Amino acid sequence: MKVLVPVKRVVDFNVKVRVKSDNTGVDIANVKMSMNPFDEIAVEEAVRLKEKGVATEVIAVSCGVAQCQETLRTAMAIGADRAILVETTEELQPLSVAKLLKALVDKEQPGLVILGKQAIDDDCNQTGQMLAALCDLPQATFASKLEIADGRAKVTREVDGGLETVSISLPAIVTTDLRLNEPRYVTLPNIMKAKKKQLEVFKPADLGVEIRPHLKTLKVMDPPKRSAGVKVPDVATLVAKLKNEAKVI
Amino acid sequence: MTSLVVAEHDNASIRGATLNTVTAAAQCGGEVHVLVAGYNAAEAARQAAQIAGVAKVIHAEGEHFAHGLAENVAAQVLAIAGNYSHILFPATASGKNIAPRVAAKLDVGQISDVTKVDSPDTFERPIYAGNAIAIVQSLDEKKVITVRTTGFDPAAATGGSASIETATAVPDSGKSKFEGNEIAKNDRPELTAAKIIVSGGRALGSAEKFNEVMTPLADKLGAALGASRAAVDAGYAPNDWQVGQTGKIVAPQLYIAAGISGAIQHLAGMKDSKVIVAINKDPEAPIFSVADYGLEADLFTAIPELVAAL
Numbered sequence: 001m002k003v004l005v006p007v008k009r010v011v012d013f014n015v016k017v018r019v020k021s022d023n024t025g026v027d028i029a030n031v032k033m034s035m036n037p038f039d040e041i042a043v044e045e046a047v048r049l050k051e052k053g054v055a056t057e058v059i060a061v062s063c064g065v066a067q068c069q070e071t072l073r074t075a076m077a078i079g080a081d082r083a084i085l086v087e088t089t090e091e092l093q094p095l096s097v098a099k100l101l102k103a104l105v106d107k108e109q110p111g112l113v114i115l116g117k118q119a120i121d122d123d124c125n126q127t128g129q130m131l132a133a134l135c136d137l138p139q140a141t142f143a144s145k146l147e148i149a150d151g152r153a154k155v156t157r158e159v160d161g162g163l164e165t166v167s168i169s170l171p172a173i174v175t176t177d178l179r180l181n182e183p184r185y186v187t188l189p190n191i192m193k194a195k196k197k198q199l200e201v202f203k204p205a206d207l208g209v210e211i212r213p214h215l216k217t218l219k220v221m222d223p224p225k226r227s228a229g230v231k232v233p234d235v236a237t238l239v240a241k242l243k244n245e246a247k248v249i
Numbered sequence: 250m251t252s253l254v255v256a257e258h259d260n261a262s263i264r265g266a267t268l269n270t271v272t273a274a275a276q277c278g279g280e281v282h283v284l285v286a287g288y289n290a291a292e293a294a295r296q297a298a299q300i301a302g303v304a305k306v307i308h309a310e311g312e313h314f315a316h317g318l319a320e321n322v323a324a325q326v327l328a329i330a331g332n333y334s335h336i337l338f339p340a341t342a343s344g345k346n347i348a349p350r351v352a353a354k355l356d357v358g359q360i361s362d363v364t365k366v367d368s369p370d371t372f373e374r375p376i377y378a379g380n381a382i383a384i385v386q387s388l389d390e391k392k393v394i395t396v397r398t399t400g401f402d403p404a405a406a407t408g409g410s411a412s413i414e415t416a417t418a419v420p421d422s423g424k425s426k427f428e429g430n431e432i433a434k435n436d437r438p439e440l441t442a443a444k445i446i447v448s449g450g451r452a453l454g455s456a457e458k459f460n461e462v463m464t465p466l467a468d469k470l471g472a473a474l475g476a477s478r479a480a481v482d483a484g485y486a487p488n489d490w491q492v493g494q495t496g497k498i499v500a501p502q503l504y505i506a507a508g509i510s511g512a513i514q515h516l517a518g519m520k521d522s523k524v525i526v527a528i529n530k531d532p533e534a535p536i537f538s539v540a541d542y543g544l545e546a547d548l549f550t551a552i553p554e555l556v557a558a559l
Contacts, residue, residue: 016513017377026381038495094349095358118495122376124361129319129349138320138424141346144488154428158488159342160441160497161432166318168425178478178495179488214358218371219384226520229541235554238526238544246524246541248445248503249470249559 001111001148001170003046003055005080006101007039007062009071010121023219035071038116040078041176044183045146046114047079054148057081059108063092063100069199076194077186083199090204090211094122098130103207105135110171112153117142117175128175138168144179250279250369252335254303255326257343258285258293260315263300265442266339268403271300273396275404276366277335280304283411286325286418288315298413301405306413313421316430317343320422323350328419330355333391334369340395340498341441348395357389362498364400378494378517398441399500399521433487440490443473445503448492448519451479452508452529452548459485462549463507465556475499475519477509493518507548511536528552 011017012032020027035043049055060075062068063086072083086100105113118125132139140146140155144163147154148170157164158177204211232238242249252274257264267283274281281302285294286309294308307329313321326347330336336351338344340362352359364382365373371386372394440446447467453459459480467474476486478493492499494517504522509515511527511534519525520539527540530547537543544551 130353
């Protein structure tokens with residue numbers, strides 16, 4: 001069984017972004033970029049499936065600018081066998097990415113696609129579910145446990161009240177939550193090895209996909225600022241303030 | 250122009266997040282209809298019909314809707330989607346699971362986590378963990394939206410008198426099966442709907458200490474319990490207590506953060522709370538920069554003192 005793992009290049013999670021002064025977006029020039037953390041969990045899970053003998057090949061995919069090659073090399077350093085970049089400089093929104101991925105699913109016929117549940121830049125939480133819909137495949141989102149047996153995936157999902165387990169027929173789409181696994185650190189020998197692995201590059205047109213925006217960003221603003229309040233010396237003062245000033249208890 | 254709200258329910262009752270979503274739908278203009286797709290869900294449909302501002306409830310009944318599987322619910326939404334200009338879901342685990350399937354099948358973009366409706370086609374939504382707010386305009390004829398419940402007041406649960414129409418249920422997709430769940434049962438308010446939340450961080454040190462220190466405070470205040478990602482990852486608190494960018498987004502009247510340093514990802518989940526109290530022994534903890542009341546103290550002495558003083 002092949003496993004396809006889409007990965008996104010995003011602003012590193014430790015970077016606090018700044019809104020541009022002309023309000024057209026956030027400033028990402030000269031900012032550290034990394035693999036979206038949820039996608040790292042997805043790559044790790046796919047590689048573990050290969051190590052267990054469940055998966056035969058792990059293919060990492062990224063859609064975006066040429067620099068996404070670095071993200072794909074990281075995925076291959078974790079253990080992906082090869083990589084595909086769909087290169088474009090156009091703005092990619094989730095539905096367009098899902099269409100590109102659908103074309104690759106048709107081409108590669110994976111038994112499983114594992115994606116991060118959301119990217120930490122646009123916080124959309126859409127691509128996996130959209131891909132599942134376009135491919136008419138079942139989905140298990142927000143996975144915290146994944147078992148493959150008898151042509152099905154048994155997935156424990158993080159839901160609002162706790163956990164839920166679903167069983168879905170393969171091929172299927174799974175999106176990862178934080179507790180699925182802890183990704184390994186990539187080692188220097190594996191980084192070197194990853195440089196020699198195959199990385200194919202396509203253009204959206206090669207896959208017959210037209211990139212079209214569905215949302216237009218009119219303005220990006222700073223969120224309302226919350227200013228620091230006061231420090232209280234002790235619990236008694238805190239209780240008095242909450243009762244008499246804030247009136248919340 | 251008519252909006253459809255896809256109700257979140259447990260067949261016996263409508264979940265609170267549905268009420269906030271109805272408010273957002275009303276702001277999109279036009280009538281508001283509510284879809285209740287469930288199993289033995291007549292009571293949920295009846296409750297939906299009482300929500301103020303709802304003109305019509307569409308009730309689809311089938312065993313395969315019992316657990317809200319995305320494949321089946323999305324197909325049911327698509328079966329009636331033609332009648333609507335806006336299709337809205339609460340941005341809960343369930344809504345986030347289903348909405349993109351609907352959008353993709355309609356070949357439209359989805360507007361996630363909307364916090365404000367500026368006009369029928371223009372919306373505000375947080376990006377980068379709430380460090381920026383984007384105003385986006387939908388270029389599609391139909392809008393598929395998930396609603397961040399903290400951005401909208403809940404519609405009144407009673408006072409409405411909508412008609413209930415029965416819709417033909419779509420067949421089971423057959424590809425996905427519900428196997429079971431572990432939903433914690435307690436008398437505490439739901440995290441996303443609670444008026445008061447007490448939240449603990451890594452400083453608690455263990456699951457036992459978390460329970461021993463935080464539970465009495467929550468009991469005393471009738472509060473919901475929350476946790477930082479660090480506390481959840483360390484196994485001190487269950488995953489569904491996680492407050493933050495990728496966990497629950499909350500905005501209670503009072504949020505008490507104990508032993509939480511205040512990472513960007515955590516602040517993203519709670520900074521819209523009305524009053525924030527931070528208890529932390531590190532005077533440099535970033536949580537103090539958003540707290541209305543900060544108490545520099547060891548939580549292991551301060552929290553029991555607080556419980557005694559309340």
